[in-house]
Amino acid sequence: MKTVEEIKAAIEAAVPGAGVEVVLNPGASGQHSLRLAPETATAVATFLRDDAELALDFLSNVTGVDWPDKEIAEKVKVKRTVTKTVDGVEQTVEETVDETRRRVEPGYLEAVYHLFSVEKKSAAAEPVVLRMRTVNRSDQVELPSLTPIWRSAEFQEREVFDLFGIVFTGHPDLRRLLMWDGFKDHPMRRDYVEPDDFEYEPTAHDAVLARAAAQQAASKAASQAESLAQEGPVGGQ
Amino acid sequence: MTVHAQDGEKLEGWNRPRLIEPAGDGDLLEVAMGPHHPSTHGVFRMDVALDGERVILLKPVFGYLHRNHEKIAEGVSYLASMPYTDRLDYICSLTNNWAYALAVEKLVGQEVPERAEYLRVILGEMTRIVNHSSSIGFLIQEMGASGTPLMYAFREREKILDLFEALTGSRMMCNYMRFGGCRVDATPAWLDGVRKVVAALPGFIDEFEQLLRSNEILMARTQGVGILSPQLAINAGITGPMLRASGVNYDIRRVDGYGIYNRFNFRVPLGDHWDVYDRFMIRMLEMRESIKILEQALKDIPGGPIMDPKAKIRGFRPKPGEAYGRIEGPKGELGFYLISDGGPNPYRYRVRPPSLINLTVLEDMCLGTDVADVVLIFGSVDIVLGEVDR
Numbered sequence: 001m002k003t004v005e006e007i008k009a010a011i012e013a014a015v016p017g018a019g020v021e022v023v024l025n026p027g028a029s030g031q032h033s034l035r036l037a038p039e040t041a042t043a044v045a046t047f048l049r050d051d052a053e054l055a056l057d058f059l060s061n062v063t064g065v066d067w068p069d070k071e072i073a074e075k076v077k078v079k080r081t082v083t084k085t086v087d088g089v090e091q092t093v094e095e096t097v098d099e100t101r102r103r104v105e106p107g108y109l110e111a112v113y114h115l116f117s118v119e120k121k122s123a124a125a126e127p128v129v130l131r132m133r134t135v136n137r138s139d140q141v142e143l144p145s146l147t148p149i150w151r152s153a154e155f156q157e158r159e160v161f162d163l164f165g166i167v168f169t170g171h172p173d174l175r176r177l178l179m180w181d182g183f184k185d186h187p188m189r190r191d192y193v194e195p196d197d198f199e200y201e202p203t204a205h206d207a208v209l210a211r212a213a214a215q216q217a218a219s220k221a222a223s224q225a226e227s228l229a230q231e232g233p234v235g236g237q
Numbered sequence: 238m239t240v241h242a243q244d245g246e247k248l249e250g251w252n253r254p255r256l257i258e259p260a261g262d263g264d265l266l267e268v269a270m271g272p273h274h275p276s277t278h279g280v281f282r283m284d285v286a287l288d289g290e291r292v293i294l295l296k297p298v299f300g301y302l303h304r305n306h307e308k309i310a311e312g313v314s315y316l317a318s319m320p321y322t323d324r325l326d327y328i329c330s331l332t333n334n335w336a337y338a339l340a341v342e343k344l345v346g347q348e349v350p351e352r353a354e355y356l357r358v359i360l361g362e363m364t365r366i367v368n369h370s371s372s373i374g375f376l377i378q379e380m381g382a383s384g385t386p387l388m389y390a391f392r393e394r395e396k397i398l399d400l401f402e403a404l405t406g407s408r409m410m411c412n413y414m415r416f417g418g419c420r421v422d423a424t425p426a427w428l429d430g431v432r433k434v435v436a437a438l439p440g441f442i443d444e445f446e447q448l449l450r451s452n453e454i455l456m457a458r459t460q461g462v463g464i465l466s467p468q469l470a471i472n473a474g475i476t477g478p479m480l481r482a483s484g485v486n487y488d489i490r491r492v493d494g495y496g497i498y499n500r501f502n503f504r505v506p507l508g509d510h511w512d513v514y515d516r517f518m519i520r521m522l523e524m525r526e527s528i529k530i531l532e533q534a535l536k537d538i539p540g541g542p543i544m545d546p547k548a549k550i551r552g553f554r555p556k557p558g559e560a561y562g563r564i565e566g567p568k569g570e571l572g573f574y575l576i577s578d579g580g581p582n583p584y585r586y587r588v589r590p591p592s593l594i595n596l597t598v599l600e601d602m603c604l605g606t607d608v609a610d611v612v613l614i615f616g617s618v619d620i621v622l623g624e625v626d627r
Contacts, residue, residue: 027558028346057471061572061589114561118471121492127561151252152474154597178300187305
């Protein structure tokens with residue numbers, strides 16, 4: 001089995017300008033991953049599948065990860081000049097103060113793919129992990145779909161679209177998988193707020209009920225008119 | 238087998254469902270099979286477009302049982318999700334436990350004592366027998382043999398579930414594995430009970446197989462139906478008995494050799510015709526291989542602790558990192574993907590459900606067949622809706 005560095009070198013030799021980065025995993029599992037640039041991801045994925053040496057023909061797992069905006073507070077020492085009155089004389093002094101600087105690291109959505117090789121099965125106990133990042137979490141959430149390359153991504157990318165809101169361009173049938181079609185939010189995001197009323201589902205019921213009420217009113221009016229017409233001759237007698 | 242040597246592999250759209258042209262110019266009949274169809278054993282819907290009896294289009298609809306298992310698991314500690322994994326595929330709770338424990342053990346680099354590994358193998362293989370025998374029973378029931386084969390399967394299943402209950406306290410929701418071992422130790426009397434049940438199993442499988450294997454109706458209905466080519470099966474991520482029925486030699490017990498599977502002598506049965514009958518036969522043969530593994534494990538099981546004494550139970554906080562662990566579940570590759578940020582709860586918890594992913598090719602297998610065969614093909618996939626919808 002090739003290490004991630006070797007796979008990266010193989011990709012860069014085959015796909016010029018691939019822009020692949022190695023993401024090290026600090027944990028005990030030692031499953032390092034490769035971050036693909038969305039522009040070249042399809043070419044890289046096709047290479048990984050069709051390369052005779054790697055033969056990563058089996059895409060096992062596709063999932064999303066939400067990394068929200070992170071506010072990072074850092075303490076920095078700042079030198080500044082201040083005018084102070086020292087011993088009755090106004091002087092300009094330089095002093096060092098601690099200042100807390102806050103910056104917001106922008107969040108993103110990430111799609112993670114776990115690949116194995118069926119053809120070279122003896123060498124593939126650990127997965128090859130691919131990752132892709134969106135630009136942000138709100139309006140630029142497109143990533144290229146890998147479903148044309150590995151069919152197993154079809155339902156799983158639909159699930160990621162449904163629960164995380166990553167839009168996979170090039171997916172043949174991108175609809176919600178688990179939530180219903182009228183659902184608005186993406187429940188697996190970290191900042192998802194559950195609705196107060198769990199029972200309410202915006203299904204067709206409201207429209208059906210409105211139509212039924214209108215129909216009932218119409219039939220009531222018709223029956224009233226009918227009974228009036230029947231009473232008419234009775235009253236006349 | 239060289240999978241990539243096939244021509245047409247690289248043609249665009251080769252792995253998509255083919256287009257079926259309706260004969261004549263009549264209207265198509267759209268049928269919603271489900272969500273409460275008797276054959277789906279759960280709440281699952283297939284939107285089918287029919288031209289007479291022929292299937293022109295089939296779209297599965299999911300989510301009736303969706304409860305966002307993953308989100309719930311991200312809100313509780315690692316151990317608190319263990320009982321909830323039982324409820325994914327509620328027929329095989331012990332293999333679900335095992336896959337989750339394996340993924341967490343990979344995440345923290347935890348070793349498992351010898352005896353616990355043997356207990357896991359024994360329970361995992363018994364779960365496989367439970368699953369395969371009842372899934373065969375369901376398949377035959379969907380063909381119209383209502384009850385008899387299923388009751389034969391359930392009779393044996395009950396004997397195994399009694400053993401599960403004696404050891405773990407629960408027939409189906411076992412909640413038995415822990416990170417670094419198992420929850421309670423097996424007594425010698427329990428192991429003797431297992432030996433007794435396992436010794437009687439080959440007789441049951443002989444009887445079951447004799448009853449079904451050469452049945453004329455079963456052969457007529459299942460042979461040549463629902464063919465799935467190995468190229469498509471690999472590309473669509475199909476795993477488990479379905480993949481092996483398509484002739485692909487890929488068993489994760491062999492490939493990864495997780496746990497102690499390298500020590501056992503067993504064969505991997507493969508299909509030759511890639512149809513529903515092969516899927517039925519593969520399950521039958523896999524039960525026999527499971528019995529072989531059980532016999533070897535019961536002979537070799539050592540004494541000793543069942544939990545790693547150094548395993549941390551209270552204040553369990555894995556170091557930041559991630560891990561993907563997978564096992565050969567009875568239905569296919571069951572994997573768990575975990576990301577830790579150093580906190581007590583997983584930052585990301587993902588289940589790789591074999592049932593859902595094996596349904597990817599349902600449309601491909603059903604197109605052009607009669608609507609009556611859809612029920613059979615669906616039954617041969619072997620799914621549990623608790624795992625499909627999570």
